[in-house]
Amino acid sequence: GENVEQHPSTLSVQEGDSAVIKCTYSDSASNYFPWYKQELGKGPQLIIDIRSNVGEKKDQRIAVTLNKTAKHFSLHITETQPEDSAVYFCAASTPSYGKLTFGQGTILTVHP
Amino acid sequence: EAGVVQSPRYKIIEKKQPVAFWCNPISGHNTLYWYRQNLGQGPELLIRYENEEAVDDSQLPKDRFSAERLKGVDSTLKIQPAELGDSAVYLCASSPGPLNTEAFFGQGTRLTVV
Numbered sequence: 001g002e003n004v005e006q007h008p009s010t011l012s013v014q015e016g017d018s019a020v021i022k023c024t025y026s027d028s029a030s031n032y033f034p035w036y037k038q039e040l041g042k043g044p045q046l047i048i049d050i051r052s053n054v055g056e057k058k059d060q061r062i063a064v065t066l067n068k069t070a071k072h073f074s075l076h077i078t079e080t081q082p083e084d085s086a087v088y089f090c091a092a093s094t095p096s097y098g099k100l101t102f103g104q105g106t107i108l109t110v111h112p
Numbered sequence: 113e114a115g116v117v118q119s120p121r122y123k124i125i126e127k128k129q130p131v132a133f134w135c136n137p138i139s140g141h142n143t144l145y146w147y148r149q150n151l152g153q154g155p156e157l158l159i160r161y162e163n164e165e166a167v168d169d170s171q172l173p174k175d176r177f178s179a180e181r182l183k184g185v186d187s188t189l190k191i192q193p194a195e196l197g198d199s200a201v202y203l204c205a206s207s208p209g210p211l212n213t214e215a216f217f218g219q220g221t222r223l224t225v226v
Contacts, residue, residue, distance in 0.1 A: 006154075034214065043116075043203055043217035044155065089154050099145070099168060100215060102154030 002027040004092050006103025014111050019080050021106045023090035024072040032093040033073045034100070035064060039086045048075070080110045114138070116218035118204050124224045130192035133221045137185070137206030144181060145215065146189050147203040155203055155217075161187065194225045 003026040013019050025033075031052035036044035050057045050064045050073065057064050061080075066073040077084055087107050091100040117136040125131050137144050142163050147155035158177065160168040163184035172179065176195070181187040191198055201220040208214075 004154075036217075041219075043205075043219045046214055046216065049214065091154075098143075099157045099160055100155075102156070105152070105154050 002030060002092055002094060002101040004090060004101050004103040006090050006106060008106060009104065010107045010109070012109045012111065013080050015080060015082060017080055017110075019077045019084070019108055019110075021075045021088055021090070021108070022072060023074070023092075023103050024070075025092040025101075026071070027092070027094050028068075028071065029094045030071075030092040031095060033064070033066060034091050034093075035062075035075050036089045036091065036102075037086045038089065038105075044089060077108075080108075082110050082112050084108060085110045116204055116206055116216055118202075118218035118221055120221055121219060122222050122224075124226060125194055127196055127225050128193040130190065131194050131223060132191075133189045133202050133204075133223075135187045135189070135204030135218060137187070137204070138216055141206035141208050141216075142184065143207045143209060143215075144187050145205040145207075146179060146187070147205060147217075149201040149203055149220070151200070158189070158202075191223075194223075196225050199223055199225045 006023045034049035037047045038044045061078050063076045087105045089105050090103040093100050119134050144161040146158040149155040159172045159179050161181045179189045201222050203220045205215045205217045
């Protein structure tokens with residue numbers, strides 16, 4: 001089955017800096033890669049996603065890049081704000097499984 | 113539009129007792145998922161429904177866990193009997209279609225087994 005590795009496990013930045021979280025996946029058939037933000041006591045919230053026919057996608061301060069050859073994808077957050085502090089999860093999905101396999105999560109802390 | 117609704121939000125039970133969780137997906141979403149999230153980890157799939165049919169329950173511990181989705185809308189997940197290791201957050205999610213579409217999560221039910 002699919003295996004997703006996520007790094008780093010914790011990330012601390014100053015407000016205004018950029019943050020980058022990286023994930024690798026094992027199944028070359030995976031073709032859908034969402035990113036979720038989870039705040040304390042809440043369920044994961046979808047913030048951006050990318051499909052395998054696209055190399056990059058941007059939505060305001062967040063962007064995701066995908067390298068299918070290397071089987072890795074990354075989340076980029078620019079101009080970080082304290083409210084960006086949360087746990088971020090990457091995930092991957094394959095057509096044959098129809099389920100999301102999640103990474104272990106990254107605790108992002110943005111210091112004012 | 114209402115999101116995925118789960119209840120209860122919190123549940124504390126003694127080991128060997130039964131417990132049930134309820135989920136109401138987003139209206140019109142045919143696909144429903146139950147995930148379990150252990151502390152400090154990502155969610156892991158327990159079961160996936162397409163309408164009322166369980167199409168992937170390979171990760172569901174069937175000796176003590178059961179689930180149903182009558183009429184292809186609401187769903188319940190049951191544990192009987194609960195064990196200490198079942199303490200986790202149980203998340204329900206739904207999506208419009210079966211494959212590679214956005215999955216939206218509920219708030220989750222935090223289960224503590226003592």
